[in-house]
Amino acid sequence: MLRAMRTLLLLTSLLALTSAVSAQPVPAPEAPPADPATDPVTPAAPTAPAVPPPAPAEEPPPAPPAEPAPAAMPQYDGQVDANGQAHYTGEPPEEDYGYEDASYPPAEPDDDMDEGDDFKIPPFSIRLDPFNWLIEGRLGLELEVGVLDFMTIELTPIFVAMEDPPTFNFVGRKDPLTQESNGLGPMAGASLGVGFWIAGQPLNGYVLRVMLSNVGITYKSSDAAGVFDKVTHTERRLTFMFGSHTRISFFTLAGGIGLGYELNQQERCYTDGVNSDSVVTTSDCDGELQIALDDPGAFNGAMPTVADLNGWLHPVYLEGRFSIGVSFD
Numbered sequence: 001m002l003r004a005m006r007t008l009l010l011l012t013s014l015l016a017l018t019s020a021v022s023a024q025p026v027p028a029p030e031a032p033p034a035d036p037a038t039d040p041v042t043p044a045a046p047t048a049p050a051v052p053p054p055a056p057a058e059e060p061p062p063a064p065p066a067e068p069a070p071a072a073m074p075q076y077d078g079q080v081d082a083n084g085q086a087h088y089t090g091e092p093p094e095e096d097y098g099y100e101d102a103s104y105p106p107a108e109p110d111d112d113m114d115e116g117d118d119f120k121i122p123p124f125s126i127r128l129d130p131f132n133w134l135i136e137g138r139l140g141l142e143l144e145v146g147v148l149d150f151m152t153i154e155l156t157p158i159f160v161a162m163e164d165p166p167t168f169n170f171v172g173r174k175d176p177l178t179q180e181s182n183g184l185g186p187m188a189g190a191s192l193g194v195g196f197w198i199a200g201q202p203l204n205g206y207v208l209r210v211m212l213s214n215v216g217i218t219y220k221s222s223d224a225a226g227v228f229d230k231v232t233h234t235e236r237r238l239t240f241m242f243g244s245h246t247r248i249s250f251f252t253l254a255g256g257i258g259l260g261y262e263l264n265q266q267e268r269c270y271t272d273g274v275n276s277d278s279v280v281t282t283s284d285c286d287g288e289l290q291i292a293l294d295d296p297g298a299f300n301g302a303m304p305t306v307a308d309l310n311g312w313l314h315p316v317y318l319e320g321r322f323s324i325g326v327s328f329d
Contacts (some may be wrong), residue, residue, distance in 0.1 A: 007324060074131075076295050124327070125143075125326065127254055129142060140160075150196060155192055160179060189234075192213075207245065208240075208242060213239065214235070214236050217233055218235045228292065229299070257261070260317040260319045262314060262317065268280065272303065
């Protein structure tokens with residue numbers, strides 16, 4: 001038994017020794033020395049350049065705080081934004097009419113179009129004269145337009161609106177005298193005038209007027225038997241007038257007073273004839289324009305009662321008017 005154990009221990013030691021010898025490296029055989037004449041020269045392998053170590057990464061600066069986005073501007077008055085608030089700027093929005101090509105040549109100015117754009121309606125006024133309508137039975141329609149900053153032109157058609165006006169009550173009783181137009185229908189004539197405005201503002205303030213009127217009137221005396229006397233006269237007067245205009249918005253009140261000179265100084269009168277019969281003449285009448293108020297035939301040709309159609313200052317006449325109407329600039 002002891003011998004068997006020794007034999008086993010000897011085998012184990014031998015086996016360990018064999019394993020240690022087999023684990024050592026076997027040296028390679030030495031190569032023969034190279035012959036420079038026969039052996040080619042093998043170039044040496046290039047050496048890779050040394051790569052520097054990467055630089056340490058710098059930390060980026062902190063980002064500035066983000067600013068809030070500006071609020072969208074309103075595009076038009078009353079626009080409601082995202083918060084439900086309406087915006088009112090008080091100014092009209094700028095309008096964009098589309099794309100304009102800068103290479104396109106600009107349009108040439110049109111002189112005709114420029115003149116049309118500069119044109120504007122001149123100041124004008126329309127008025128009625130009730131003063132002379134109620135006193136003399138003649139209604140004037142005053143049409144006036146500005147031609148310069150200080151000057152206007154006035155055209156006044158005159159209509160016979162009353163046949164028996166108050167001024168015809170010459171002797172304190174109802175006279176047989178009437179008047180009617182001797183022109184185009186009820187329009188007996190017209191007046192043309194030029195106004196010079198003292199303050200330089202047309203149709204407002206004080207004004208100096210120069211007017212020329214031409215009015216045809218037919219006067220008639222009649223009774224139950226008919227017309228027994230008739231006179232046709234054309235009043236042609238040159239008048240200088242000082243007036244004033246007051247405006248309240250477009251409503252205007254205008255008045256004036258002046259002196260007129262009669263250019264057509266027609267005469268007519270009754271004289272005693274042969275056998276005391278009355279005779280009508282058109283000369284040597286002392287500037288009077290007479291019309292009979294009684295029928296001469298009813299008194300066997302005796303001198304009738306007459307009235308002078310001319311004024312008491314003839315050929316000078318006191319002119320006045322008061323008109324109301326509208327004016328526009």
